[in-house]
Amino acid sequence: MLTALKDSMPILIVTSEWYVSHTTAVAEKLFAPVDNVINKHLEDLFIFPLCVEEQQKTIADGSLVQVSLRTSPNVQFLLSFYDVRSNEIFVHIAELSTYYCQNPLEDEQTRILRHAVNSANLGVWCYDLLNKTAYFSPKFKSLIGLPASAELDWDTLKRMIYHEDQPLFAELLAHHIEQGLMLHFEFRLEVRGTIHWFEFKGEQVKYCIRTHSVYGILADCTHEKDMLVALHDAEESKELAMQAGKIGTWRAIRVANQWLWNWDHQANEIFKLSEDGIGNLHLWEASLHPDDKVRVTQALEASLNSGETFEQRYRGLLNDKDIVVVYAKGVVGLDDQGRPARIDGVVIDQTDVYIAQKKLQHINQELEQRVAERTADLEAAIIKAEQANRTKSDFLSMMSHELRTPMNGIIGSLDLMALSELDEDNQELLETASISANNLVSILNDILDLAKVEQGKMELESYPFSPSKMLNNIIKTFEAHARDKSVKLTVHEDIKLPLEVIGDENRVRQIIFNVVSNAIKFSVTDREGGAKVTINVHWVCEGVALSHLIFKIGDNGIGIAPEVQKKLFTPFTQAERSITRKYGGTGLGLAICGKLIDLMGGKVALKSKPGEGSIFTITIPIWRPRTQQQPDILFNTLYWLSDTPWQSSLALTQLYNACTHFCSEIKIIESPSEIKETDDTALIRVVTTQAEACVEQILSPIPELVFLDEKAFANLNSTALTTQKPKPIAPQTQYAIGQLLSKLKASQQDGEADLGELNDFSELDALLSLDDKASSPTDDKTDTNGKQHILLAEDNPFNQKLIVKQLSRLGVSCDIANNGKEALAMFKSKQYQLLLTDCHMPEIDGYELTKLIRAFESREERSAIPIVAVTGAAMKGDKELCLDSGMNDYVSKPVRLQELKNTLGKWLDMDFTQ
Template sequence: MTEQNDEKADLFFAGPVLIIAWGPEKGWPIKYVSKNVQDILGYTSEEMVAPNFSYEDLIHPEDLQRIEGESSEKLKSKKDTYELFYRIKTKRGNYRWFYDYSKVDRDSSGKLKQIRGYLVDQTPLIETRNYLKLEKQRLSDTLEAGNIGTWEWNIQTGEVLYFENLTKISGFQLEDLLPLSLENWKKFVHPEDLPQVEAEIQRVVNKEQKNYALEIRRKHKEGHWVWIEEKGKVIRWTEKGDPLLMRGVYIDITKRKNIEKELRQAKKEAETANQAKSTFLANMSHEIRTPMNGIIGFLELLSDTEMSQQQRSYLENVQNASKNLMNILNDILDLSKIESNKMALESIPFDIRKTMEFAIGMFYQQAKMKGLELHMNLDQSLPQFVKGDPTRLHQVLANLISNGIKFTEQGEVVLRAKGEVDNEGDTIIVIIDVQDTGIGIKETDFDKLYQTFSQIDQSHTRLYGGTGLGLKITKTLVELMDGEIEVKSDYDKGSIFTVRLPFDSARNPLEKTVKKNKRDKKEGREEIFEKPKVLVAEDQELNQEIMMELLEKKGVHCDVADNGAEAVDRLKDEPYDLILMDCQMPVMDGYEATKRIREMELDQPEIVAMSAYAMKEDEEKCRAAGMDGYLSKPIDLKRLENLIERIQNQKENSLQARKMESDSDKITSEKSKAVDNKRRKTNKSHGHKNRNEKRKGIIGYLKKWLE
């Protein structure tokens, strides 16, 4: 029996329960301690029962006064047992939390003999509890800082519980929302949002989705609506697999919604202002380009007449001034397109070497007049054909070369270009250098290079002229083409602008045409030359005169219509290959006239817009009306020549096809041609006589003015 008791005692003392008995005397001297004390506190039992060792010395100073008070109260109540929590110091000097179940021992007279404490180490439990308490506080602080509340919804019973920040967000106290049910909760949802809420809830109930997320408006106690973002997730299911419990958060997003509203309004106002600016620029472009079309056109015609050397010098000055004015106007329009994100890029095969030759060729005369050398060096690595936007590349080159000449007083300007093939071989990186020996740029001024309406030194504006737009537009165009531009410069020695542009590799776009022409000649096909029939729809007499003169210089006869309605009527009586259609005309504008012509049952002519408007949307509007192309005023003679040549080629191909069908078709075609010529001569004699006289008068007046 003794053996069994000893085994039980050993088993007990090997466990987590520590037994300490102490007397009621001062300091609470320890009278007994269980054998496992060393495992738990680190002290030996001999150390703890020594005369100089007291139990009070082990209790944490912050807990001691509380423990003394609580113990005293318990003892006065004559209770035999009581429970306490406090910290005890270990031999290593740290403190651990203990649960103390104390039992009071008294003698036969009821006098207190000793107190036996059964202590269990609660440190892990207390630390976990404190950690959870701290984390809860952190979560609460975070939710409050973020204006976030939490909720719980029993899907089966419909009961809804709110936890954090309910009052702060909605203004309501919990009792204001009783009964806490889904149906009552819906009463506080904005009527416009309720169908969306019910649909989302139904999807959760039907097990179509586990998560719930909505942005809705909820009523505040003060009467206004608060924007709430609600998110939830099903966290528990019934035994049948139906959703049982959902928990989530509700976030006050009113400020965000107000900011979004303000941003939308600001965006709308900015777009309206931008549109107003674009409309203003388009109108100004129209108002300036319309007279400039007449000025530049007649100057071009005047240059082909006989005049004295002094008159020709005057004429060249006027032509240069006109071109400078058009360059400034084009720069402003380009800047507007860039700022409005309306600058569109082409992607077509083109001869990049010819583009560079043409760009530098424009400036040979200007460089010569300043006594400068202008050179071009195209490396063998530069391919002949690439795919990209030749117009914008030409603009970049022209701006850089023009800048180099403008700021160079002696020496040279050099254009260099080479090509690098990427690893896959589909992309060509074209590296362009434009180097000058001009005034150079200080390194501290590099950041000012690409600013709008800005030049590094304002004295340069007076000395060299310009708007300060060229490099800004150049940089933007390079970036639009996914390229890079950088500058290196020595002040008073010169600058090098380097541009890197990616292009797709391309074949000669004329290759098929060349092969076809060779095949046609080999097969013995005849070449039939007949100029296209052109109708000019234009209400301005000055522009009518110019277009007639320009076309007749190319051997093309044309008829004139004063408005869109007249153009439609003319087409009913006579076929035309090409109509040059002004967009803004009285009676009927070019857009409406084009739509009506496209509805007519006849051989449809090619219709090309002539417009003094120069924005991208104007070109898109023309194409939407049914026009095939777009010429911006003042009319570019080269583009007009290319257009006539293309129409003529189409006409020749059509005639060749008809010729091969039958000889009878040829006879019919010749008769039709004879009738057309007769009508044109009749129209010419009646309709053009006065115009020819006016044209001679205008040219004569210009020559007299130049004297």
């Protein structure tokens, strides 16, 4: 056998006294430089842990002894002894580091153990206490981040341990050796830059009562440690959360036919039970409130029997006086046979919530009581305010009627007197009286408008209108007034301004009218360049249908102080008392404008400095019609003859741009000889040089308009012009240019040219109620086509006389009824073409009179007579009240002759156009 193994195994055969008798070649190499090991004692070759005599006593078949080479003490071997009872003992030599993987003679149990250790990811270690040497398996080194070939001794391992754990390592190892305590502890060690936790276990091996070596394992427990830390954190977090929420847990397990109860300290604390009371169900039941005890215990018993969830809110008595309110819920678990086997639940202390709810209920009751009282007070205040508002409205309506009634007599009489021939002094007195009366009506209108806005009774209308035409009418209204004050009034229109928009023209006009009126009123003529008021109109599209009409109205007048600007739109507010004394006014105009702008959804901005003038920027939302109206093309070709380019001034540019809307093309020429005469051409002649030099050139073969600048206009010898009146070069509205071109077109068709200044007074009638300077009416001596006989119901003698004279002037005769009762009787007895009736009369008022007449007409099957209200009431709803009562039309006092003529013209078969 020895011969068969000599080439592969390091084996010695020794005698019973441990002298070497045979050896293999492999074994001999281990002892170099010893030449011959035959007859040498094992103690001469190896360093044994014990003395030879003691060591021999411990040897048995299969014994392993760790030794060091005598010639090289650092080299360690494991000696395996076999057949120790014979005269030839078989000794296998193996290096300690490779023994477990190279020893072919290891038994089956050893191999199983080795594989189990490797599969468990355990490192093996051995520490020789005598020689202070250590063995570490490759897995051990791998676990601590070292390669298998790395040199590692016991001291190096201790130094690698985390410095805080090193004392523990040495202390526990010493206790294990000295006192026999179990060697089992954990330490930290840095592996590839990361701290790992390791579990270190070991057991000492004794020979002859003396510890020779310690064997053990090393396991990486970092993952388990992290899990424990996380679990501890979670448990601590849960515990804190449960304490913060005053939440306890409870459970019960069914064993045989009994339920074993348990709950945590938090639940015990909620019911203020003693420590030994945990799990004692009887103590818990004893702490329940008497009113809740039966209900709660029965519900718990039902859940334990049926498996249904337990959920109750109940009270507990603490120390027989304090009450705790809790909410408890438990879920029942079933066994494999479907029977209730356990219940787990929580109990939540809701005492604070209960107390807060009670306080909240008390507060709510008090609050509800206060709200009820306050609501009653508010309802009473609302009723009182509504009553006061109705009283105010009735008062304003009455005052409107009472003021307009005498004003009707004054203004109507002045209208009639203006139609008579008066000398210059009397005419001046008449104009003064007329202006004063109209100013008074304007103030009255402002007061009524303000009342309407403040009461929310002002309603906006929406209908198509021409912004250019509206602006032109405003300019025409103020031209004479501005000229009298030496104020240069100019207007600049946006070329993009559409021909027609949708909105409330009357209210937009009222706003612009008021601001322009103030600008002229507060203008200063002693400034360099004179007093100026400029109106700039811009058109800004915001979307498909909505746009903004922006008016910038500027002046170089007295300006407004910053502290006054903040309250400028407050009713009855003006800059200073001295301004009121000097310029007049009530201070209502801008207040009404501001409220109207707010009502329209617009905005107004003011930029002003005292002594430098003011600029009001008014932005009004305006709707565009779905289909845009286009201006009529009046001429195919419009010739432009000018001694200066049309781009040289703003006025010429505006004139040129306006003309483009009414012709197919504009041809700029330098001489009349370039004109090609057709039926569809016209000429625009602009002269900025001495007008005398071009008088002979004024006449042309086609209709023309002549525009002169201020200097040329002043030097023009008007007697030389027999067929035309030239116009001054000044910014004009698109509407005004269109009117001039329309009249030029008409003159071409009629064969005559009369291009005097346009005076379309019909467009100004709607402005008269807003103007603080009323124009005198035209002479209306009307020829009638047959007398019309109407009935007048009016209780005021002065108004009777005035209306009779106004009707007479219009060629209409009338019968007079002093009240509604007389009017009804006269209506029944005679046929009339129309009834003019006051609304407020004794006996029977105008509203009741109308209803009685309509009822009579229905019974007698008579045709309905036109009924027109003539009243001083001008509040919102007055006109609707008249129409709802059965009237056909409405005229507000003071009644002007022109307004009366227009109204009667709608209902009487008469020609008022003559």
